[in-house]
Amino acid sequence: MTGLQACLLLSSLLFAIGLAGALTRRNAILVLIGIELMLNAANINFIAFWHYGPSTTHITGIMFAIFSISVAAAEAAVGLAIIVAAYRHSHTIDLDSMNSLKG
Amino acid sequence: MSISFLIIAVLIVGGTAAAMSLRNPIHCVLTLSITFAGIAALFLQLGAEFVGLTQIMVYVGAVAILAVFAIMMTQSRRGLMLGTFSRNALVGLLTAVAVFSVLGWAVLSQPAAGVTRAVSPVSVQQIGSSLMHEYVLPLELIGLLLTAALIGAIVIAMDRKEDAE
Amino acid sequence: MTQTLDQVFVIFKHWLLGYVPAPVHGIASAVLSILPVMIVFPLLFAITTLLERKGLGRIQNRLGPNRTGPMGLWQPLADGIKSLTKEDIVPFTADHMVHFLAPVLLVVAAFLAYAVLPVGRNMVLVNLNAGVLFFFAVGSVVELAVFMAGWSSRSKYSMLGAMRAIAQMISYEVPLVLASVVVIMQAGSLSTVDIVERQATYTGIFPHWYVFTPWGFLGFVLFMIAATAESNRSPFDLPEGESEIIAGYYIEYSGFKFALFFLGEYLGMFATSGIAITLFLGGWSAPLSVLTSIPSWAWFFLKLLTLICIFIWVRGTLPRLRMDQLMNFAWEFILPMALFNMIVAGLWHFMHPGAVRWFVCAFLILVPMVVLSALLKRKKKLQLRTYSFAE
Numbered sequence: 001m002t003g004l005q006a007c008l009l010l011s012s013l014l015f016a017i018g019l020a021g022a023l024t025r026r027n028a029i030l031v032l033i034g035i036e037l038m039l040n041a042a043n044i045n046f047i048a049f050w051h052y053g054p055s056t057t058h059i060t061g062i063m064f065a066i067f068s069i070s071v072a073a074a075e076a077a078v079g080l081a082i083i084v085a086a087y088r089h090s091h092t093i094d095l096d097s098m099n100s101l102k103g
Numbered sequence: 104m105s106i107s108f109l110i111i112a113v114l115i116v117g118g119t120a121a122a123m124s125l126r127n128p129i130h131c132v133l134t135l136s137i138t139f140a141g142i143a144a145l146f147l148q149l150g151a152e153f154v155g156l157t158q159i160m161v162y163v164g165a166v167a168i169l170a171v172f173a174i175m176m177t178q179s180r181r182g183l184m185l186g187t188f189s190r191n192a193l194v195g196l197l198t199a200v201a202v203f204s205v206l207g208w209a210v211l212s213q214p215a216a217g218v219t220r221a222v223s224p225v226s227v228q229q230i231g232s233s234l235m236h237e238y239v240l241p242l243e244l245i246g247l248l249l250t251a252a253l254i255g256a257i258v259i260a261m262d263r264k265e266d267a268e
Numbered sequence: 269m270t271q272t273l274d275q276v277f278v279i280f281k282h283w284l285l286g287y288v289p290a291p292v293h294g295i296a297s298a299v300l301s302i303l304p305v306m307i308v309f310p311l312l313f314a315i316t317t318l319l320e321r322k323g324l325g326r327i328q329n330r331l332g333p334n335r336t337g338p339m340g341l342w343q344p345l346a347d348g349i350k351s352l353t354k355e356d357i358v359p360f361t362a363d364h365m366v367h368f369l370a371p372v373l374l375v376v377a378a379f380l381a382y383a384v385l386p387v388g389r390n391m392v393l394v395n396l397n398a399g400v401l402f403f404f405a406v407g408s409v410v411e412l413a414v415f416m417a418g419w420s421s422r423s424k425y426s427m428l429g430a431m432r433a434i435a436q437m438i439s440y441e442v443p444l445v446l447a448s449v450v451v452i453m454q455a456g457s458l459s460t461v462d463i464v465e466r467q468a469t470y471t472g473i474f475p476h477w478y479v480f481t482p483w484g485f486l487g488f489v490l491f492m493i494a495a496t497a498e499s500n501r502s503p504f505d506l507p508e509g510e511s512e513i514i515a516g517y518y519i520e521y522s523g524f525k526f527a528l529f530f531l532g533e534y535l536g537m538f539a540t541s542g543i544a545i546t547l548f549l550g551g552w553s554a555p556l557s558v559l560t561s562i563p564s565w566a567w568f569f570l571k572l573l574t575l576i577c578i579f580i581w582v583r584g585t586l587p588r589l590r591m592d593q594l595m596n597f598a599w600e601f602i603l604p605m606a607l608f609n610m611i612v613a614g615l616w617h618f619m620h621p622g623a624v625r626w627f628v629c630a631f632l633i634l635v636p637m638v639v640l641s642a643l644l645k646r647k648k649k650l651q652l653r654t655y656s657f658a659e
Contacts, residue, residue: 002215003108007149009210010112014119014138016203021123023195024188029173030128033135036166037119040142043154051149059225063238065146065154066230069161070245074252076166080173081260087177088262096189129419133366136412152398156405164408164441168434171415175431227398227458 007048015041028093039072114141136167152224274563314344327584351527363420370417371525374532377409381539388565399460418517429516433507439598440497446606447490450613451547464551473557477550482629483613488548495540502583541575608636
């Protein structure tokens with residue numbers, strides 16, 4: 001197993017665990033954290049392919065990772081704001097109980 | 104695969120597994136910070152210095168703090184008495200296992216590619232100049248996006264007193 | 269002669285490394301570089317606690333500690349013995365693991381920040397290409413440690429103190445970084461060694477320190493204000509003032525862990541002063557070119573001691589700011605001034621050197637300062653105080 005394959009396996013494991021968390025947890029904030037973990041797994045992929053790529057002077061992988069970090073931070077902020085607003089409305093963030101569209 | 108990569112990988116996977124399975128949400132966020140630090144260490148080892156330090160500053164210093172603040176603000180008394188996993192947890196777990204097996208097979212079935220070379224960290228000047236020349240449009244769009252997210256998050260989470268009456 | 273005195277520690281380290289066998293050379297070099305940092309800065313912390321208590325006492329028209337030893341010189345030793353032998357009380361309902369790890373994380377983050385500080389010529393632990401970014405990244409880990417300390421104690425006072433402290437630290441982190449971006453713009457590099465070397469040149473006998481330019485002076489003032497707020501020092505110590513919230517987020521800590529919090533806070537103060545010296549005051553370079561015979565590390569520590577004395581002086585002089593005053597100050601004055609500072613620094617870079625750019629830049633700094641302070645005062649009518657119930 002080369003270094004690139006090790007990095008890619010690590011990032012797919014991270015992605016799978018983040019996906020498992022996002023699909024199975026009850027707390028809405030922890031689902032958001034699972035999404036953040038999936039974004040981080042994608043970042044690891046970008047940096048791994050930059051490092052093991054043909055030439056390190058093409059920094060497309062790094063630029064993508066930088067933009068991905070910024071977008072993930074913005075998305076976390078807005079997602080958490082939505083969760084706080086939903087909590088204020090229904091006084092719970094249990095996703096299993098938010099199963100009807102009528103509020 | 105060097106010993107440092109193994110240590111970082113153990114840290115990352117251990118932190119993630121703990122983050123997605125602990126009962127107390129604050130403990131989850133704290134173990135998540137360990138994961139983020141591990142990922143930053145991996146970036147530094149692969150020679151992406153700027154991205155690794157930005158990862159610590161943004162994720163550990165801002166996103167984790169934001170998450171704990173949100174958990175503090177949305178704590179209900181019944182919170183810890185509910186189960187940690189939802190009713191359909193098994194389906195989610197099976198989906199994740201299926202995704203991981205497909206991805207793992209895709210990674211391992213290809214012939215080993217990738218050039219192993221010495222790590223020469225990219226300089227910040229290179230990143231800066233490419234941000235100003237090739238990637239200037241994404242830079243401006245990110246500024247617009249962050250402004251919209253800032254204003255939107257404040258408006259959504261604002262405490263509107265008139266709704267309470 | 270002055271050259272060897274300047275490099276005496278580097279030469280000593282290389283001499284010691286000669287006795288180390290080849291395979292462990294890397295680790296031994298790292299340990300030999302780290303050990304002085306871990307000895308000198310806690311020693312400086314001990315001296316500063318005594319200096320602060322004596323200095324504050326004199327400002328407040330009283331003697332400081334003077335019982336333990338001549339002029340109270342053994343007071344830090346007595347404080348150390350006390351904190352080591354005190355009983356370590358942990359609340360019953362506290363989260364023990366997080367309660368234990370919070371001071372550890374704080375001290376680790378505070379020590380990590382010294383890795384990029386150039387203490388003298390060729391005397392930096394790691395010459396990172398993104399050194400200043402490393403410093404700010406490590407500084408943002410401190411907020412997580414503060415939250416862990418406040419939340420794990422499961423006490424209302426500590427949680428409230430932690431929330432206030434984190435809000436304050438986040439609010440002042442943005443002006444801190446923006447005030448240093450000006451220096452990075454001018455120096456063209458994020459490496460601390462490069463920034464110091466650009467300031468170590470002289471025209472005539474005057475140095476090229478960035479503090480001697482209009483944007484540099486304003487940047488230095490903004491940086492010091494934000495640094496005072498980042499380390500929760502007076503006048504920004506509402507989260508930990510004794511008459512406000514007893515001790516804020518480290519109420520439930522006793523004994524050695526309390527001392528670790530103290531150590532972490534002071535180490536953070538030293539590190540931020542060190543970075544301010546590196547960015548604005550020329551690092552290890554001498555103020556006049558005739559004084560370069562004094563070694564570079566001596567100049568660094570002299571400047572560091574001066575900044576510490578200024579911190580103590582400000583603590584003894586100014587009253588505490590209230591929470592909303594603090595936040596208004598950060599978001600409505602310091603942040604816009606930092607942004608204007610960046611515009612002025614850009615103008616300075618592109619204008620022709622001479623007296624004209626001095627006047628233009630100084631004017632462009634003074635006008636926003638006057639306008640913003642007028643805006644800050646607009647909600648408060650400063651008038652004679654009236655007492656409704658006293659006679």
